[in-house]
Structure formats: structure tokens, C-alpha cells
Amino acid sequence: MAGMPFTHVWVEAPFYSNALAALPSEVTVLYAAPAEDRIANAGPAQGILASSLVQYNADLFRRLPNLRIVTRTGIGVDNVDLEAATAAGVVVCNTPEGPTESTAEHTVAILLNLAKRIKQGNDNLAAGKWGPRADPLIGVEVRGRTLGLVGLGRIGRRVAHICGVGL
Template sequence: MKKVIVNEKVSPDALNILRKAAEVVYIPSGDHEEIKKALHDITAIMLDTTIKFTGELMDSAPNLKVISRTGTGVDNVDVPAATERGILVLHTPDANTVTVAEHTVALIGALTKHLLFLDSETRKGKFKVARRYYLPVDLDGKTLGIIGYGRIGKQVARKCMAAFNMKVIIYDPYISDDVIAPGVIRYSDERKVYQEADIVSLHVPMTDETRNHVGENLLSLMKPSAYLVNTARGNIVDEAYVCKMLDEGRLAGAGFDVLANEPPLDDELFLKNPKTIVSPHSAALTNECTVRVACEAAQGIVDYLEGRMPKSIFNRKGLNL
């Protein structure tokens, strides 16, 4: 029977899917050394984001045929190395869409209503004072700028238009006009989105093109009253410059689910800034979504083992499939 490593704690449902077609080497601790020792005779691995799966690790697994990511992003997998070795890299782009969109909207609400700060002030006994700060702002009629109008970006746009009556402007050079929902306005100049939006929300993958893309040249265009939300990938944004803008009153707040350093360093400026809200790359980690993602990742492996073509092959083009 083929062997499959699962390098994270997942639902019993996902393990049961795998056990119908393979022997499962379950390493819920995610211990890197234990994982490395188990690679030599595996056919597939179900992978989270805590380990960088390099070409060297692939060479330690000569029978490896499938790397299945429990998530959308594959930036912790050396995809060119996998493609060169004929290894399928699977991901789960549909399973977490609604969940990450909900988290994004929650960050938008928490930032604009200053919920964490007002909660803290109230608990310090400043009830009468804090309610007169008049810090929160209405979302009704405000402009949401979305960078990357893919699955999650579309959901965020839809939810904010329906719930808050927001105007939505987008920038995405890779989509056709026919996928844009009624009422959403497309800009061909990314800079205009940063200039006009009251909230900018990032929804782009980590690529060579997007790495460090959101820096001073774009951030400096934002209004002092604007907010920045990132539930995409940390290395897309110049966090130091965001902090500088927050300290200088040139940006109202920032809500990030992802950071350049994960886990963060002890002296991270972004974590110390009182105008930021940070969650631990947990936007997709609801009870329901973790089950959906794990089951979809497991099913992709089983499809391969049973001779079927998996649904979501990230490197399909490179493998000529």
C-alpha cells in the first residue's frame, strides 16, 4: 500500500478519506525532523505552511508523486523543482474562499470601528471618556479598493456591497471584464485605487511580481483616513513603511492576517503598533473550513492514487496535463 504523510493535525474525516487508498503516516506535531525521516518511501504528502518543501526534500523522497497543500497558496513549495521532477502540486483554491472573505470583512469592521482599542479603554475604566472619542467611521458609502479580483476578492466585494452599501473599485490585470460583477468598477491604473479607496484590501498570490510590490510608491498614495487590509501574503507589503505611515498619521489603521515573518520576531514593529490588528494567519482556520480544506486536499491525493486526475493541480501547465 502506498504511504502518505500528513504533517499537521487534521480532521478524522480527512484521514479516513486517505486511509481508503493509502497507509497514512500521521505527524500532527508537524515536527520537521520526524517528517524528514519519514520521506524515504512515501508517494504523497499533505502539507501545511509550516515547512518549506524544497527540491532537497523532494530528493529525499524518490517515490514522491503528489504534494497536496491544505490551502490556496503554494509559496512554501518549490514548484519549479516539483515540476522538474514530475511531482503534482495540488492546492485547494475553492475550499477557503468564503471563510477568508468573512475574515477580511471582520478586519474591515474591527479597524473602522476601532473595536480593539475601545474594548481596551473600556476595560481600563474609561467608559465615559472612550465613548466620546468619536473614532469609529461609517462604512456606508465608503470606497473599498480591491487588489486582486479572484475568488476571495469577489466575495469580499459582494459582501461589502450588500452589507455596507460600499462602492467597490478593483485592480486586476489578469481577468476579463465579463467576470466583474455589476456595480464593481475596474481601474486599469493600480495607483488610482490606492488614491481613491477608503479601505484597500489585498488578495493577490505570492509571486516574483507581487513580492514587496506594495511599498512606498503605492502606500504613499493612500489617504490619511484610509485603512489597509492584507489577508493574502505578508511579503507582498513593506510592513516597515506601513508602520511609518501609521506613526506619522498618514494612514488610519492596518489589519493583517499574514506577516513577512511567520511566526513573527520578538521585536516586530507591526505587532507593537497600536493602530494595527493582527491575526496569526488564521483567516481560513475556522472549524468548518479546516475540515473542508483537509478533505479536499486528501481527496486530491486519493484521486491520483486511484488513477483519476486531481481537480486542482497548481503546476498543471508545467506538467503539460
């Protein structure tokens, strides 16, 4: 298979526009069926851009005889039976850096939401409960505070960096 170009790639979920833009124009992109049998139209696929929506097991590999690679977006491959993939000659890859930035940013957004009481303020505003006595909704300033992190993997280190540059 070395040097042989891929002509069909199956996309499990609709959020891979950047990855799809990187594919050569000769590649046919097959999209997941909206039915119970999501892989119904994946028959000729040689590659899969996978999320965690489908269990990749021996049965699936038998149903996709042309499949050569499953690229899992994200860190984990726990929805892929690695032994079955190996037996079927399917290479499994992940993208360990893929979700790092967005997950770290989301974590910081949640921290700021909690510190600044954004949700409570928004709920009060929507309910018409906004006025001069909004002091409880101001929240706290995060500058100069100590942030405790449990785990310093890729995401934890990125959160530490974001929070350490001036928040």
C-alpha cells in the first residue's frame, strides 16, 4: 500500500473542515449516514477521520475491506479495538495536540465565568433583575490569585501558561 494514493475518505462527524481542506482534490469524501448504521455508505473508504461516535471493532473492519487507516481526532483511541485493527491491517492514529488549545481555552473560559459570575448576571439580566445593586454579580478579580491545577499534561500546562501571562 506504500505510495498508493487514497481515493476515498469517510468522515464520521461534520466538524472536520480544516482536515477536509487539506485533502487533495482527487479524494472523494464520504460522509456518515444519518441513520442507525452510520457506516452504511463507507464501503469504499480507505481512510477514516474518526471521532468517538462509532465503535471501531472487528465487525466494522470486516465491513470495510478497503480500510487502511483510522485517524482519531483527539487524544484517546478507546473506541477503537486496537487488536482487531492490527489483525485487519488497519493503522490507528490519534491527534494528541488536536484538542489541547481549545480545551485549555474552554477551561479558562469556565474559570472566568465562575470568577466573574457571568451566567448568574446573564440570567438576572434576561429576567429583568438588573439594577444598581448588582454588586454580588461583579465577582472577583483573578489577577494575583493562585490557581491550583490537578495534572500538568498538555492541557494543564497550556492552562498554566494562559493563566500565567497576565490573568
